[in-house]
Amino acid sequence: MTVPPEAAEFTIPIRDSTDVLRARGSARELAARLKLGSADQTRLATAVSELTRNILQYAGEGTCTIINASDDHQRCIRVIVEDHGPGIPDIPLALRDGYSTGGGLGAGLPGVQRLMDEFQITSQPGHTCLTMAMNRPRTPFT
Amino acid sequence: MTEAVDFNVARWLEAQQEAVLDAWMSDIVSRWKKNYLHVVDTEHLHLQSRQLLEEIRKLFVENPNEFWEPTPDSKIVVLIRSLSTQRAKQGFKPADSTFYVLSLKRVLWRRLLQDRIAENKVALATCLAMIENVIDRLTLLIYEVYVETRERLIAQQSLSLLELSTPVVRLWDRVLMVPLIGVMDTQRARQTTERLLEAIAKYEATVAILDVTGVPVLDTSVAGHIMKTIAAAQMLGARVVMTGISPDGAQTLVKLGVDFSVVTTRATLRAGVAESLLLVGKRIVAVKDAP
Ligand SMILES: Nc1ncnc2c1ncn2[C@@H]1O[C@H](COP(=O)(O)OP(=O)(O)OP(=O)(O)O)[C@@H](O)[C@H]1O
């Protein structure tokens, strides 16, 4: 579950629920290494958990790429979650609170939108790509 | 095979038995000695192997011209199954477990090629094919048993883990506590709910504390499971007090829009216990003259 310390980005295949744990654990680890606060670590881990779980539930399998996109001014963690499943036909609808086709709470996608600083979805049958990012300014200690 | 060959494999095997056994056992021991000899009793191994060799010889007696097909209750299948189950449990690698019969094949082939029969190409080919057939079948069988045994082991472990992870504790009369620990998946959630409902009925409990301190990430799927458990408990008339949501977890749940307002929540288990006791008209007080 460890992030290679120098790697700027790495991809985790998402095939079963242990991969969800691996992905969110790795995201949390990177956040901790960038000295993000524990609330941010929890937010990021939860967001990764939501999107990777959706992959398992709606697309079967996919990938989760975690990128350290920090620069001199800010610390930035970008996560790209991709699958080749059926796609999300109506994105605004899927982003609505309480909308679920799988008997869930329908809180995953709208929740991620509120948890992260950036969130984009592109989807067509056969390729769905969700990108999200968390940005925090650098401080003298980070 | 159309016609019986002059050469009789079964009889040949009988004559060779001791020599074959010796060569075979020394081959096995030299390969296994590093990793397994402390779990294998060599005397027992000899005995087993002699028995197996005898069964193979009988196979050749019973099927002199045909290729043998294993049947589930034949003695040799039972024998191989039992010894490979045992080895899988002892931690043998599949390659080392199948090596057992592959080594026998090697020994038999080598001896056959040195035999007079090697001059008769047709007879030799027939013998080799018959031996090959039996050993191949046994190899497949060993592999199958290996996988079965390991799968059963894994299933047992995950089951016992599941059992372990959903205790329902009776805290006081009519007060139950369920410490949720680790990953909550559908199966886990279902079992927790079942256990809790049983306990509520059995103890006529009116309060159930659900402690989530040990749940690593409270995402919507976990929250959904917990809500179903809560709804079920409430349907039996129990009040639910949820404890152990960390400040980070609380913030995240709010962002997710997950609403736990149907239950009483307390930050710590300690506060939750106090609240629950209050709900059944009890209170923890200090003993007056305590030292
Ligand atoms: N990767 C995906 N591929 C196809 N459809 C998706 C995908 N992710 C989400 N969806 C669709 O968007 C809907 C909303 O997803 P969201 O995660 O918000 O809720 P949910 O998964 O149904 O419930 P939960 O609150 O448990 O996450 C889903 O019900 C599903 O129809």
Ligand SMILES: [Mg+2]
């Ligand atoms: Mg979801």
